[in-house]
Amino acid sequence: MSKDPSRHVDISRRxxxxxxxxxxxxxxxxxxxxxxxxxxxxxxxxxxxxxxCVGCGACVAACRxxxxxxxxxxxxxxxxxxxxxxxxxDWSTRRAVTDRLSPYNWLYIQTARGQFQGQSFEVHIPRRCxxxxxxxxxxxxxWGAAAREDNGIVRxxxxxxxxxxxxxxxxxxxxxxxxxxxGLYLKIMPRYMGNGVMFxxxxxxxxxxxxxxxxxxxxxxxxxxxxxxxxDMVAKAHALARNIGGFVYGETENGGTNSLYVSPxxxxxxxxxxxxxxxxxxxxxxxxMMADEDKLAYAALFxxxxxxxxxxxxxxxxxxxxxxxxxxxKADASGPDEPGSGKGxx
Amino acid sequence: xxxxxxxxxxxxxxLFVCVLAVSGIMQMPIASRYRIVxxxxxxxxxxxxxxxxxxxxxxxxxxxxxxxxxxxxxxEWRRDYCLSALGWARAGILGLLLLTGxxxxxxxxxxxxxxxxxxxxxxxxxxxxxxxxxxxxxLRLGFRGTYWQNKGAARAEAAHTRPPQGGPVS
Numbered sequence: 001m002s003k004d005p006s007r008h009v010d011i012s013r014r015x016x017x018x019x020x021x022x023x024x025x026x027x028x029x030x031x032x033x034x035x036x037x038x039x040x041x042x043x044x045x046x047x048x049x050x051x052x053c054v055g056c057g058a059c060v061a062a063c064r065x066x067x068x069x070x071x072x073x074x075x076x077x078x079x080x081x082x083x084x085x086x087x088x089x090d091w092s093t094r095r096a097v098t099d100r101l102s103p104y105n106w107l108y109i110q111t112a113r114g115q116f117q118g119q120s121f122e123v124h125i126p127r128r129c130x131x132x133x134x135x136x137x138x139x140x141x142x143w144g145a146a147a148r149e150d151n152g153i154v155r156x157x158x159x160x161x162x163x164x165x166x167x168x169x170x171x172x173x174x175x176x177x178x179x180x181x182x183g184l185y186l187k188i189m190p191r192y193m194g195n196g197v198m199f200x201x202x203x204x205x206x207x208x209x210x211x212x213x214x215x216x217x218x219x220x221x222x223x224x225x226x227x228x229x230x231x232d233m234v235a236k237a238h239a240l241a242r243n244i245g246g247f248v249y250g251e252t253e254n255g256g257t258n259s260l261y262v263s264p265x266x267x268x269x270x271x272x273x274x275x276x277x278x279x280x281x282x283x284x285x286x287x288x289m290m291a292d293e294d295k296l297a298y299a300a301l302f303x304x305x306x307x308x309x310x311x312x313x314x315x316x317x318x319x320x321x322x323x324x325x326x327x328x329x330k331a332d333a334s335g336p337d338e339p340g341s342g343k344g345x346x
Numbered sequence: 347x348x349x350x351x352x353x354x355x356x357x358x359x360x361l362f363v364c365v366l367a368v369s370g371i372m373q374m375p376i377a378s379r380y381r382i383v384x385x386x387x388x389x390x391x392x393x394x395x396x397x398x399x400x401x402x403x404x405x406x407x408x409x410x411x412x413x414x415x416x417x418x419x420x421x422e423w424r425r426d427y428c429l430s431a432l433g434w435a436r437a438g439i440l441g442l443l444l445l446t447g448x449x450x451x452x453x454x455x456x457x458x459x460x461x462x463x464x465x466x467x468x469x470x471x472x473x474x475x476x477x478x479x480x481x482x483x484x485l486r487l488g489f490r491g492t493y494w495q496n497k498g499a500a501r502a503e504a505a506h507t508r509p510p511q512g513g514p515v516s
Contacts, residue, residue: 134456144466164375307413
């Protein structure tokens with residue numbers, strides 16, 4: 001919700017790390033690694049002007065229609081799971097639910113009502129995946145099922161996901177939702193591993209891939225949303241916020257997201273006014289969840305160098321200080337293997 | 347057979363590998379499912395962020411140790427020692443583990459994105475290599491093997507096992 005003054009310095013360091021690593025690894029994975037902000041095109045972000053949203057739900061209906069073919073069709077009865085404390089999550093009997101996120105409802109309208117500066121307000125907020133720039137769901141998925149694409153879309157591969165729900169646990173907004181009885185786990189060890197597939201907004205990836213717009217943006221009669229290169233959307237968000245005396249959400253949350261919101265009411269006020277909980281994400285400030293890992297990556301880059309220096313120094317000190325005490329080296333087996341010799345051990 | 351490395355270095359390796367093994371396994375969502383978190387003192391294993399950071403920390407330690415040991419080996423120890431078949435296997439698996447881990451760390455940086463297929467390949471390779479390393483350690487224990495040999499001893503052993511060729515040399 002607010003700008004972090006240290007961010008500029010941080011990005012420089014990250015770019016250094018990224019450049020160094022990407023250069024060396026490009027030899028090993030040609031074409032696999034692509035800088036998301038490279039020449040090929042900046043990642044795309046969406047901008048929600050909440051002052052325009054009336055909560056009509058046209059976006060929700062369009063999302064459900066456009067993505068219906070991706071919704072899960074679970075096999076029943078569900079396989080028994082061990083231990084018995086593991087519960088199935090079945091949304092297939094509640095497909096019509098639209099007042100929260102579910103495997104069958106990837107977008108819903110959150111409504112905040114209250115008082116701000118002596119005036120009552122009613123703000124409607126379309127909520128779905130924030131499509132983080134550095135998504136924990138994709139970074140921590142142990143199975144490689146979640147990934148961020150070059151255009152900024154974060155997707156979960158339904159053919160690979162095992163439904164462990166780790167992505168939901170580490171998501172700052174707990175966006176992905178599980179449906180039991182579908183996916184790869186059924187073919188492996190359904191009793192002992194996995195529990196379905198995680199589902200969430202993929203920002204209509206197929207449409208965007210061919211130059212189209214997500215269904216929610218196309219369907220909106222009030223042009224609440226816009227999509228474009230992130231830098232353009234950020235500039236537009238700030239200009240809009242200046243015009244209406246509003247506030248921006250999503251620019252710096254979790255280190256930056258590709259879903260930006262501009263509201264005439266501060267987001268902490270909105271957060272206090274909306275209903276949050278399972279399938280109903282909050283609007284509070286989120287620190288960069290991967291910030292510590294970024295710093296540790298920097299340490300990991302220099303760790304081997306430090307080890308090499310330590311090894312060379314150790315050898316130097318042995319040659320310099322301990323040479324006179326060492327017995328002459330023998331080429332046969334006796335030297336270092338003599339009990340208690342200690343030669344070569346340091 | 348006496349190892350060229352000190353006990354401290356060996357213990358550091360065991361420590362880092364144990365940290366990496368535990369924190370790596372706990373990257374899979376099993377701590378909650380299998381009620382490991384309910385065991386007194388083990389609740390922290392269910393904290394994905396904590397175990398993730400521990401995994402990074404363990405990797406930093408192992409990378410440093412690898413740099414140290416490799417330098418000592420190249421500059422010093424290789425005059426007297428050579429790797430056994432088990433040693434070569436461990437070196438290869440460790441090298442690939444470090445490489446796939448490095449690729450994953452790179453992928454986790456904010457401005458880098460890999461396409462899903464290579465990400466998955468790296469994840470699975472990292473997981474498989476970790477299991478192979480554990481299997482190798484068990485094999486070594488089971489067969490009481492060593493990762494290195496003293497060059498003199500290796501030569502003597504080779505001469506002992508080699509069938510005699512030709513007549514006596516005067």
